[in-house]
Amino acid sequence: MKILILAEHDNQDINPLTLNSVTAAKELDGEITMLVSGHNCKVAASQASEISGVSKVLVCDSPAYDKAMAENTAKLLSQLAKDYDYIIATSTTSSKNIMPRLAAHIDVQAISDISGIVDHDTFMRPIYAGNVIAKVKSIDAKKVITVRSTAFDAAPNAGGSAEVEEMSVSQELGLSSFVSEEVVKSDRPELTAAGIVISGGRGMGSGENFSLLDGIADKLGAAIGASRAAVDAGFVPNDMQVGQTGKIVAPELYIAVGISGAIQHLAGMKDSKVIAAINKDDEAPIFSVSDYGLVGDLFSVLPEFEEAI
Amino acid sequence: MKAIVAVKRVVDYNVKVRPKSDGSAVELTNVKMSINPFCEIAVEEAVRLKEKGVVNEIVAVSVGSTQSQEQIRTALALGADRGILVQTEDELEPLAVAKCLEKICNKEEPDLVLLGKQAIDGDNNQTGQMLAALMEVGQATFASEISFTDDAVTVTREVDGGLQTIKLKMPAVITSDLRLNEPRYASLPNIMKAKKKPIDVIDVNEIGVNVDKRVQTIEVQLPPEREAGIKVENVSELVDKLRNEAKVI
Numbered sequence A: 001m002k003i004l005i006l007a008e009h010d011n012q013d014i015n016p017l018t019l020n021s022v023t024a025a026k027e028l029d030g031e032i033t034m035l036v037s038g039h040n041c042k043v044a045a046s047q048a049s050e051i052s053g054v055s056k057v058l059v060c061d062s063p064a065y066d067k068a069m070a071e072n073t074a075k076l077l078s079q080l081a082k083d084y085d086y087i088i089a090t091s092t093t094s095s096k097n098i099m100p101r102l103a104a105h106i107d108v109q110a111i112s113d114i115s116g117i118v119d120h121d122t123f124m125r126p127i128y129a130g131n132v133i134a135k136v137k138s139i140d141a142k143k144v145i146t147v148r149s150t151a152f153d154a155a156p157n158a159g160g161s162a163e164v165e166e167m168s169v170s171q172e173l174g175l176s177s178f179v180s181e182e183v184v185k186s187d188r189p190e191l192t193a194a195g196i197v198i199s200g201g202r203g204m205g206s207g208e209n210f211s212l213l214d215g216i217a218d219k220l221g222a223a224i225g226a227s228r229a230a231v232d233a234g235f236v237p238n239d240m241q242v243g244q245t246g247k248i249v250a251p252e253l254y255i256a257v258g259i260s261g262a263i264q265h266l267a268g269m270k271d272s273k274v275i276a277a278i279n280k281d282d283e284a285p286i287f288s289v290s291d292y293g294l295v296g297d298l299f300s301v302l303p304e305f306e307e308a309i
Numbered sequence B: 001m002k003a004i005v006a007v008k009r010v011v012d013y014n015v016k017v018r019p020k021s022d023g024s025a026v027e028l029t030n031v032k033m034s035i036n037p038f039c040e041i042a043v044e045e046a047v048r049l050k051e052k053g054v055v056n057e058i059v060a061v062s063v064g065s066t067q068s069q070e071q072i073r074t075a076l077a078l079g080a081d082r083g084i085l086v087q088t089e090d091e092l093e094p095l096a097v098a099k100c101l102e103k104i105c106n107k108e109e110p111d112l113v114l115l116g117k118q119a120i121d122g123d124n125n126q127t128g129q130m131l132a133a134l135m136e137v138g139q140a141t142f143a144s145e146i147s148f149t150d151d152a153v154t155v156t157r158e159v160d161g162g163l164q165t166i167k168l169k170m171p172a173v174i175t176s177d178l179r180l181n182e183p184r185y186a187s188l189p190n191i192m193k194a195k196k197k198p199i200d201v202i203d204v205n206e207i208g209v210n211v212d213k214r215v216q217t218i219e220v221q222l223p224p225e226r227e228a229g230i231k232v233e234n235v236s237e238l239v240d241k242l243r244n245e246a247k248v249i
Ligand SMILES: Cc1cc2nc3c(=O)[nH]c(=O)nc-3n(C[C@H](O)[C@H](O)[C@H](O)COP(=O)(O)OP(=O)(O)OC[C@H]3O[C@@H](n4cnc5c(N)ncnc54)[C@H](O)[C@@H]3O)c2cc1C
Pocket: A200, A201, A202, A203, A204, A226, A227, A228, A229, A230, A241, A242, A243, A244, A245, A246, A247, A257, A258, A259, A260, A261, A262, A263, A264, A265, A268, A278, A279, A280, A281, A284, A296, A297, A298, A299, B013, B037, B038, B120
């Protein structure tokens, strides 16, 4: 089996979520090659070569691959695909953008967001917001797969010594161009990588009130998330949304504050190891998935909680 | 400018589905069906573009059973001009749907194709990207803002790290995210008017694409249930439990 993993990176650092794909690929028991395509991405490529389990790193360094624009990146992948049985990436907005495009180029029905590997062509994946888990079998000769990061551990990012091969491909299709980005900078851990996540919902009432979560997050080293309602109301930016159509998290501890617990929210956090909920409505559905529920007004509970930890 | 909007009939987002007792598929008998919420957002965007004079014709296309005409009617009531149903009794996979949509686009020659970012039944998040690949045009997934200049479209996308803005040549494929807009409610007169708007029905076998299944569903099952937890009385009990019982803080 030959496996190609698409690395996600910012030309400097490999996104830690890529490491979860390596673990999935190891379960498939094959030779793992990692593609690092980008612009001035040599540093990222050398990081990739240290990931345990990766035997080869392909570097494709060209302005055409900067920002992982889907059109050029999917085309590049489609040209490499002939040499591989699997092309895999961790499910992120970037790979969701690229991998289906690749799949159509090579006439493969992609499999999104797998949460388990049964055998070489059979996979588990959540559907209907995770209310059901499907076991699916692919009959395509090649597989294009995205991997749910919370379902696979991260492979060690050290100890490997992959051979690095530079490619001189560069094809600018001219269909799209990057204009700008607003990257939210935070000193807190990434939502998808944090051991503890504390999320606020509509019950927080305003963006300013989210500061009630700051002190707690600081003390616990937690990431801060939000429900869709909180994002839609403009309390916090979109990258904080947890759920079916936001980020999927499965930390050791998830604390839901002023969140009712709609299926779409649960889809993003119900695999957390321990769930605690603070809500003033003792019948809020969030309590049905919570290990510890506290019925109370968050405006008095949160300061007390911060004090007590 | 002509816009095509792809709309899918799916289980209503309020329904909590269950597997059939034999585990062969999801139980869909007597379950409320609706237009996929992201498709509704895509339709709303097209209608707003028409109201601004950017778009002059909106064609709503669905691939599915006869009943999918209901969802096309929903799109027509929101403001689409006409509908096309590619009729099939089978549940097609995203690649097959994209191939059907490509055929329609070849004939209709739209400047803009709008889809939802994700259908909330299969949660695949693939069709728009696949269609863009087949059409060999640019794509903007997860759109939260769209604006037009002469022959280009600028799209702001909701990505993991925040927001990204890109520019695409036309024609282009765009998939909607939740915050692109808030769809209106169709007014009664518009619902009545929609009944008179035309829907073309094309049998999937006449469209000339191979729609055979590539991925078989072997079984569907419930996810592991979480055990019901407890209610704590106060903050100190919560902290005590988290610290000494769960040992997570
Ligand atoms: C297609 C689609 C996709 C979606 N995707 C997502 C998604 O990815 N993520 C997501 O989260 N949602 C998603 N949703 C939305 C989801 O259905 C819910 O609307 C949303 O999760 C509700 O957010 P909430 O719990 O913050 O708000 P609400 O449901 O309004 O709940 C607010 C809660 O706060 C409590 N509260 C209020 N004041 C206080 C107080 N002072 N102290 C304590 N508690 C208080 C209330 O009792 C209530 O339970 C999606 C919906 C659709 C249709």
